[in-house]
Amino acid sequence: MPGQKLYPRATVKKIVKAHSNCSVSKNADVMIFLDYMLFMQNLVKEASIEAKKGGERGITARSVKKVTADSLAKFKG
Amino acid sequence: MARESRPLDATPRAATAEPISNFRRSLIQTPGSQRRLQGLSASGRKIAPPTATPHARAAFRTIDSRRAAIFTPHRARRKSVREARDSPRDLLLGLGKVLAKKTEPIVTSSSSPGDTPNNNRSDDDDSHETTLGPLHMSYDDDDEADLPKRPRLSLPIDREDESGSDDLVPHRSVLLENEDNYTMQSVEMPRRAYSEGPGGRLSMNSTRMSDFFNTNDMLHSEDFGRESGMFPPINVMEEEGTFTMADILSPERLESDTGRRDTGRESDFGIHVPVDLDDQTSFVIAPEVQSSPVRQPDDLDEPVYNDFALMEDQRSDSDDGAMDHGLDDFGDIGELPDMEDEDPDNAANETTTHVDIGNRTETEVLTHAQRAELRAAAAARKKRINISKHGIQYPSLPPAVVKRLAQNFAKTSGAKGKITPDAMNAIMQASEWFFEQLGEDLEAYSKHAGRNTINESDVITLMRRYVCFLLSYNLRFSSRQRQVNSLTTPFALASRHLPRELLQDLRMPPPVLSKKRRKAGEGAVPATAEEDESVT
Incomplete structure (x- = not known):
C-alpha cells in the first residue's frame, strides 16, 4: 500500500463520468472512492458473515452474490 | 473341595488329568478363595494381602495367572486346544461349569424333585421301565436325604459331570464342536459371508438366492423374502435416486426438460438456484446484458443523448449496412454487451422490412448469431470495454485494486484475507453495479442542484x-x-x-x-x- 497508490483516480473519474454523463469536479472522486470503500467494506463484511453462516471457509462467490443486492440497496441514494 | 485336594503348585497329575480346568481355575480364582489358600497362588507366589485395593488385587491376579501360564509344564500341549481356549464362549462355558459345581440350587431347580421326577415317572413308567428302575429308587432315597445326590439320579450325564467334574476337557471340546457350531451357523454367519464377498451385487444376488434355497431351508421364510424380494427393489430405488440427483446437479438437463420438474416443488426451487449460479459463474456478461436494455428506451427517447444514442443506433444501422460496410464494424460493435438482446429485434425488423432481399437477410441473421457467439467468447476472454447507459465507454476498475481492498476488508472483518477467484469475480460485478448506481444517483443529485458537474x-x-x-x-x-x-x-x-x-x-x-x-x-x-x- 505505501508505495503504490490506493486507486487510479482517473479510472474512477472516467467510470463515474460515463455512468452519470456529468463531469466530475476536481476532488469529488476521492469522496466517491471513499464511498466505494465503504461499500466494499460493507460487502466484504456481510459476505464473510454470510460465509460463516453457510459454513464456508473463506469468502466465496455464493456469499458475495447473496449479499450484493443488500449492500447495493444500502448505498443507494 | 476338589480344589483343596489338588496340589497347589502345578503338579504333573493336575496337568495331565485336567490341564484346561486347572489353568482356568487359576484364572478364575476369586480373592476370597485365594485367601483361603493361605496366601499362596497356584504358582506358589504370594498373593495380594487382604488390605490391598481392588486394583492391586486385580494386578496380583493377572500376574498370578501369567506366572501360572508360564510355569505350568504342559503349555505346549495346551496349544493344541488353544482355539477352544481363545474363544470367550469357551471361557464362559468353563466358568459355567465351575460355578455349576459350586451352586447346587441351579442343578436342583433344573431337575426339581417336584416336577421332573414325577413327570419322568409317569411318562417313563409306560415306555422305559429299564431306565426308570434306578430313577425311581434314587428318587425315593433322595427325597428325604441330602440334596446334592439328586442331580445324579435325574440323568446319568449329571452323574458323570459330578464324578468327573475336573476332566471336562474332551467334553468341552465336543461341546464346542457341536453346540457352538450349531449356534454360530444358525442364522447370520453364512449370510454375512455372502454379502461381504467380492464381486458384483447382481451376480452375488443370484448366487446367494440359489445358495439360500438349497442350504438354509431350515431358516425362516423371512430370509427368503428379504434376500429375493427386497434387494432388487432397493437397487431400483437407489438408481432412481441417483438419477434425480444428477438432474439436480446438471443444469442443462433441467433447462431442456421441463417435464422433469414434476418431481416436486422443493426440487424445483432447488433447481433454479444452481442454474442461476452456473450462469453467473460461466458468463459474467449475462447480468449486464439483461440490465442494460431496460435503460435503452430512455436513452433513445431522450433528445439530449442523441449523440450517444447514435452510437448505439450504429448497431442497427450497421446491421442494415452490413453488406455495404463489411464486417469490420461488427468487430468493434461486437464488444457492446447490449447487442445480444437487440439482435432478435433487429433481425426481426430486418426480415420484415427487407423481405425482398431474401437470401441476404438469412445470411445476415446467421452472421448475427455467429457474431453474437464470437462476441460472447471474446468478451469472456478479454477484458471488455464497458459502455454505460449513456453510451460512453469506460474502463473497469483494475481488479488488483479491488482485490487489495477486498482482502484488507476481509482481514479486518475477521475472515481470512484469501478470496477465491469466483468470489473476486462476484465482487468485481458488485463494484460495477455499485458504480452504475452511484453514477445515476450522483447525476440525479447534481441535476437537481442545477449543475452539470458532480x-x-x-x-x-x-x-x-x-x-x-x-x-x-x-x-x-x-x-x-x-x-x-x-x-x-x-x-x-x-x-x-x-x-x-x-x-x-x-x-x-x-x-x-x-x-x-x-x-x-x-x-x-x-x-x-x-x-x-x-x-x-
Whole structure:
C-alpha cells in the first residue's frame, strides 16, 4: 500500500463520468472512492458473515452474490 | 473341595488329568478363595494381602495367572486346544461349569424333585421301565436325604459331570464342536459371508438366492423374502435416486426438460438456484446484458443523448449496412454487451422490412448469431470495454485494486484475507453495479442542484444515507459515549480510510466545501438525536 497508490483516480473519474454523463469536479472522486470503500467494506463484511453462516471457509462467490443486492440497496441514494 | 485336594503348585497329575480346568481355575480364582489358600497362588507366589485395593488385587491376579501360564509344564500341549481356549464362549462355558459345581440350587431347580421326577415317572413308567428302575429308587432315597445326590439320579450325564467334574476337557471340546457350531451357523454367519464377498451385487444376488434355497431351508421364510424380494427393489430405488440427483446437479438437463420438474416443488426451487449460479459463474456478461436494455428506451427517447444514442443506433444501422460496410464494424460493435438482446429485434425488423432481399437477410441473421457467439467468447476472454447507459465507454476498475481492498476488508472483518477467484469475480460485478448506481444517483443529485458537474457535496449527500445508517448502527454501541458525531461524519470516515495524500486533497479545497461538509455533519447530528430517542 505505501508505495503504490490506493486507486487510479482517473479510472474512477472516467467510470463515474460515463455512468452519470456529468463531469466530475476536481476532488469529488476521492469522496466517491471513499464511498466505494465503504461499500466494499460493507460487502466484504456481510459476505464473510454470510460465509460463516453457510459454513464456508473463506469468502466465496455464493456469499458475495447473496449479499450484493443488500449492500447495493444500502448505498443507494 | 476338589480344589483343596489338588496340589497347589502345578503338579504333573493336575496337568495331565485336567490341564484346561486347572489353568482356568487359576484364572478364575476369586480373592476370597485365594485367601483361603493361605496366601499362596497356584504358582506358589504370594498373593495380594487382604488390605490391598481392588486394583492391586486385580494386578496380583493377572500376574498370578501369567506366572501360572508360564510355569505350568504342559503349555505346549495346551496349544493344541488353544482355539477352544481363545474363544470367550469357551471361557464362559468353563466358568459355567465351575460355578455349576459350586451352586447346587441351579442343578436342583433344573431337575426339581417336584416336577421332573414325577413327570419322568409317569411318562417313563409306560415306555422305559429299564431306565426308570434306578430313577425311581434314587428318587425315593433322595427325597428325604441330602440334596446334592439328586442331580445324579435325574440323568446319568449329571452323574458323570459330578464324578468327573475336573476332566471336562474332551467334553468341552465336543461341546464346542457341536453346540457352538450349531449356534454360530444358525442364522447370520453364512449370510454375512455372502454379502461381504467380492464381486458384483447382481451376480452375488443370484448366487446367494440359489445358495439360500438349497442350504438354509431350515431358516425362516423371512430370509427368503428379504434376500429375493427386497434387494432388487432397493437397487431400483437407489438408481432412481441417483438419477434425480444428477438432474439436480446438471443444469442443462433441467433447462431442456421441463417435464422433469414434476418431481416436486422443493426440487424445483432447488433447481433454479444452481442454474442461476452456473450462469453467473460461466458468463459474467449475462447480468449486464439483461440490465442494460431496460435503460435503452430512455436513452433513445431522450433528445439530449442523441449523440450517444447514435452510437448505439450504429448497431442497427450497421446491421442494415452490413453488406455495404463489411464486417469490420461488427468487430468493434461486437464488444457492446447490449447487442445480444437487440439482435432478435433487429433481425426481426430486418426480415420484415427487407423481405425482398431474401437470401441476404438469412445470411445476415446467421452472421448475427455467429457474431453474437464470437462476441460472447471474446468478451469472456478479454477484458471488455464497458459502455454505460449513456453510451460512453469506460474502463473497469483494475481488479488488483479491488482485490487489495477486498482482502484488507476481509482481514479486518475477521475472515481470512484469501478470496477465491469466483468470489473476486462476484465482487468485481458488485463494484460495477455499485458504480452504475452511484453514477445515476450522483447525476440525479447534481441535476437537481442545477449543475452539470458532480460536486463533493453531491457525494456527501449520497453518502449521508449510508452514514445515517452507520449512525443508527453505532448508536447501539456508543450512544452514551457521544462518539457518534466524530466517528461517522464523512470526513472522519475519510480520515479513517483514505491515505494521507488523498486526505490532503480533501482538505485542500477552499472553505466553501468544508462548510458544506460541516453542514453534512450537522445535518447528520439531529438525525442521530431523533434516532437516539427512537432507540432509547
